[in-house]
Amino acid sequence: xxxxxxxxxxxxxxxxxxxxxxxxxxxxxxxxxxxxxxxxxxxxxxxxxxxxx
Numbered sequence: 001x002x003x004x005x006x007x008x009x010x011x012x013x014x015x016x017x018x019x020x021x022x023x024x025x026x027x028x029x030x031x032x033x034x035x036x037x038x039x040x041x042x043x044x045x046x047x048x049x050x051x052x053x
Contacts, residue, residue, distance in 0.1 A: 014029075021029070 018026075
């Protein structure tokens with residue numbers, strides 16, 4: 001739960017600075033966020049599949 005609060009805080013910080021990001025910075029951030037989301041999705045889809053089968 002502590003990690004989730006940290007992530008929520010980081011997202012709030014992003015909202016505060018999003019208008020100041022350069023296009024290249026934004027693209028890099030998007031690419032990195034997609035990597036993290038892909039890893040989380042794969043991890044939890046695997047767990048759900050294991051518990052349902």
